Amino acid sequence: MTKHLTRNDKNIHRYSANCEDCFGLCCVALPYAKSADFPVDKDSGTPCSNLQADYRCGIHSHLRNKGFRGCTVYECFGAGQKVSQITYDGNDWRDHPESAKEMFDLFPIMQQLHEMLYYLNEALSLQETQPITQVLQEALEKTEKLTYLSPKLIMELNIPDHRAMVNELLLQTSELVRAQVPSSKKIKRSMDLLGAKLKGANLRGANLRGALLIAADLRGADMRVTDLIGADFRDADISGANLTGSIFLTQAQINSAKGDRSTKLPASLRIPDHWRK
Structure with a gap:
């Protein structure tokens, strides 16, 4: 049984995957093609054949040997548990099929937001970014708020524009950090x-x-x-x-x-x- 998280649960603010609290979203929502990274083709919205009833991977410890190398290099940055336990309040797509397509379409958007949070959080941890700490903090808080919007509003977000704003701050971070190596x-x-x-x-x-x-x-x-x-x-x-x-x-x-x-x-x-x- 998946543990239900609350909005105040500290795990939500860890920008890395917590599969224990996710409904196997990356194993369903994302498509992949037969290649060096995957042995078969899979469409978006189709559960991977290795996804079990408990949302765990049946070959997790053997992914590389089984040809699923692509799975081992994917990171949702914590978007999986956010969508599963916060956006959809712990209601999984198997028991609530009416929400399945929307959940699968929303997941990649949330992944992008959480990726930005990961980088902003790192930028704030660096001593060299003190001159822009305030704007970094504001960007992180703004991005975090977006992840708590309703599914409808998240789907309507202009992610490219928001990413451009965040990227400008990350570029500034890079220049400040690398300036120590002239x-x-x-x-x-x-x-x-x-x-x-x-x-x-x-x-x-x-x-x-x-x-x-x-x-x-x-x-x-x-x-x-x-x-x-x-x-x-x-x-x-x-x-x-x-x-x-x-x-x-x-x-x-x-x-x-x-x-x-x-x-x-x-x-x-x-x-x-x-x-x-």
């Missing part, structure tokens, strides 16, 4: 780094926002104080790399990369179980 290597974030040979590279303080680092060799690279928001780390080798102090890096990005126990990560992130010993 001699940082300059790499254009639009630069295609697919498969790039960057072993041991000095990328400290670089702007790698949205960089395509797929299958890049980043072994032993210095990526301290680097802006990594939206960077694609799929199959990038970050063994022995130093990412401490990097900003806007998520667990999902780390999960998609290759690494080892010598990889240095920010304190908020952990070494994935599938990395080699």
Whole structure:
């Protein structure tokens, strides 16, 4: 039985997935195509064949071996439990099929809002952002309020406009943080780094926002104080790399990369179980 949360439950303010309090929304609402990340096709609104009656994944500990690597690198940032337990007051889509489509359509919107909350929360935790603390706090509070609106109003939100406002603050955050590394290597974030040979590279303080680092060799690279928001780390080798102090890096990005126990990560992130010993 899913535990019912209240609006004041502190778990809601943790911007990471809490599957115990979610109705398996990512396993139903999101579509995927047969690829290196998934072994079959699935339409939006169709439950994954591995989703059990209790909303748990039947192959959770074997997702990679079963071809569902895409599931291991997805993060809802806490949107799943917000939609399940707050927006729909604990009424699941199986017992209330009349709300199912709306719930599935709303979930990706909530995921975007919670992703913004994740980044804003990180920005507020950084000492370098003191000059813009007030506007960051206002943006976080405004975004948080949006997540408590009714389903109808959430569906009507102009997410691109709100994201643009938040992104401007995150850009300011990045500039303030990276200013402490004046001699940082300059790499254009639009630069295609697919498969790039960057072993041991000095990328400290670089702007790698949205960089395509797929299958890049980043072994032993210095990526301290680097802006990594939206960077694609799929199959990038970050063994022995130093990412401490990097900003806007998520667990999902780390999960998609290759690494080892010598990889240095920010304190908020952990070494994935599938990395080699």
